Amino acid sequence: MKLFRNVILPLSLLISSAAATPAFAAKEVNNAQGLVKIGTVSDSSSNALSLSELNDNLSMKADKAGASAYRIIAAGGNNSYYGVAEIYR
Numbered sequence: 001m002k003l004f005r006n007v008i009l010p011l012s013l014l015i016s017s018a019a020a021t022p023a024f025a026a027k028e029v030n031n032a033q034g035l036v037k038i039g040t041v042s043d044s045s046s047n048a049l050s051l052s053e054l055n056d057n058l059s060m061k062a063d064k065a066g067a068s069a070y071r072i073i074a075a076g077g078n079n080s081y082y083g084v085a086e087i088y089r
Helices: 001-021 051-064
Strands: 039-050 069-077 082-089
Touching: 039 051, 039 069, 051 069, 051 082
Parallel strands: none
Antiparallel strands: 039 082, 069 082
């Protein structure tokens, strides 16, 4: 029973979490030359407390939209941040 609880269960959880992670995440780009714009994503309701959190939120939304790349075109805020990114394939 100790073997299952101490080794097998944690190992199976690690493997299943790795399988749920997308193989390719959208990457941030500064120049969209050669990419095809497929839309935009925005984040204003997540209460991002830093630009880094905002970047992470926009990246996740780009991934969910099937983008391979994104470019932040607007960002702002005082106590929490909001932003918009163009997404590309």
